[in-house]
Amino acid sequence: MNIFQKINRELKWINFAIFFSRKSKELDKDRTITLADQLEKQCTKTPSNIAIEFDDQKISYQDLDNRANKIANWAIENGYKTGDVVSLLMENKPEYIIFWYGFAKVGVTIALLNSNIKGKSLAHCINTSKCNAVFVDSDLVDNFSSSESEIDGSPEVFMYGKDVQGFKNFDDEINLSSEARPSRECRKGLLSTDPFQYVYTSGTTGMPKASKFSHFRFIASGSIQYKSLNMTAESKNLMVLPLYHATGGAIGVTSVLLYGGCLVLRRKFSAEKFWEECVKYNVTHFTYIGEMLRYLVNTKPSEYEKKHNISGILGNGLRPDVWKEVQSRFNINHIVEFYGSSEGNINLFNIDSRFGAIGRIPSYLKKLMNIKIIKFDVDNEKHIRSENGYCIECDNDEAGEAIGQIPDDDTVRGKFEGYTNEEATNKKILKDVFEKGDRWFTSGDLLKKDKEGYIYFVDRIGDTFRWKSENVATSEVSEAISAYKGIKEANVYGVLVPKQDGRAGMASIVTGDDFNIDGFYEYLNEQLPKYSIPVFIRISPEIEKTGTFKYKKTDLAKEGFDPQVVNEPLYFASGDENKYINLDTDLFTKINNQEVRI
Secondary structure, three states: OOHHHHHHHHHHHHHHHHHHHHHHHHHHHOOOOOHHHHHHHHHHHOOOOEEEEEOOEEEEHHHHHHHHHHHHHHHHHOOOOOOOEEEEEOOOOHHHHHHHHHHHOOOOEEEEOOOOOOHHHHHHHHHHHOOOEEEEEHHHHHHHHOOHHHOOOOOEEEEEOOOOOOOEEHHHHHOOOOOOOOOHHHHOOOOOOOEEEEEEEOOOOOOOEEEEEEHHHHHHHHHHHHHHOOOOOOOEEEEOOOOOOHHHHHHHHHHHHOOOOEEEEOOOOOOOOHHHHHHHOOOOEEEEEHHHHHHHHOOOOOOOOOOOOOOEEEEEOOOHHHHHHHHHHHOOOOEEEEEOOOOOOOOEEOOOOOOOOOEEOOHHHHHHOOEEEEOEEOOOOEEOEOOOOOEOEOOOOOOEEEEEEOOOOOOOOOOOOOEOOHHHHHHOEEEOOOOOOOEEEEEEEEEEEOOOOEEEEEEEOOOEEEEOOEEEEHHHHHHHHHOOOOEEEEEEEEEOOOOOOOOEEEEEEEEOOOOOHHHHHHHHHHHOOHHHOOOEEEEOOOOOEOOOOOEOOHHHHHHOOOOOOOOOOEEEEEOOOOEEEEOOHHHHHHHHOOOOOO
């Protein structure tokens, strides 16, 4: 990199820092500015612009506002007010966005339920939200019904879409509501620091937790993609990620809707149709997750994959080996990889597309950013402290845990919003880190930084692993496994699979004489989301534990699922056969060569 390239790079970083700082100060100065205010302002400014394209539908900003107003007016008429909570179980469709926009006008918080979960997990999410009502896509009525008996209290239930016997139809409910925009008085007292949504995450252990996602963070999220990808009111952002995820539902959506652009929304991601859809809808950008791009590079070449007009993409989890192929095969060079979490206060962005990096902290911006990487003992899972009792910052190219400083004052930027559960929130706070009384958010992730300030992801700490772009909590999976007849103990962990993102679930189980592997997969399919079902099973005579009776996972994870290494029965979850099948050397080779899809 020559001197002119370096100057250009630093100017880009300084420009980005100034933009984000001004945006943060603007929202911090006037905390009455909420998402509803920002969207209403845009709808008034560009009423005839197309806000959402979905299949053959084209919804203008005026249409978007009118339909959201009907929901807001219905909510007002039925006594909903600022501070109330409602839950939403729906797949990707325009009504998803219209729903949360409508309730945002009234100051109601929306709990976004994962459309894949069911049973106890779904009931837990509804219960922890403490919602007044649950709104269910009629296509997902079976998911909801599987959880109904476990739901606490009596939240009102409405169906979106088709009529379902025994439930009120929400379309009928709002049919006669006014399209007139309600007064801001109906959300009086609502602040940008108040939760706009609850976004569920598996966290490090246990059932899903509801992380608070404020109006401020929602607005700021879209601003980052908009600025880093040089987007305009002419931009069209393709959204194939689930809207219950922060990456898709916050960053991808608001990057266009807050600036007059168009969101091209798809129901689900299809690797085979992706590039054709990019060309058909003339998209200029898209928001990704690493798994999505890996699928794309593994598909057969398409006549459309270089006919698109995509100028930049933003997302997270892009592996270096996939990164290179995305650039060369699809002719996309502007890739902004970012790092963050739904509940955390750490945000990193690789705005100049440095290969493999998840972000950068230039030396001249270090004091302005709340992020540090500290030494961590991986084997004993604890922070390394010096003789004076304080944590130690890592050297360049040394892996450690990323932490984010929590401000002592009421400053919005860097605030740790945490979970609805106070105990879970407190577990993520590390105290007395560099001085007495300071508080830092612990990410649970190992990162490292090079001499130029670029930061790279290394691995996750603890019991949670990531698979199919979802966090999988081992305790939740273990609980489901242990309830199956004939299983005495279960130890769940993640294993690396060649050319796959994240870690595939694996379980070492101890069984009794009454255990039957034949019905095991079908049982887990009823209890868990698809991505949480262990891909590999290992039947062991016993499970090794630590002195404090914790299951040992490190050695098991290293041994993986290789039949030549593991001298115990191994099984593979065959989706085609809907059961666990014997994992021998031949099947192991096919999995590693990607001849068998997992």
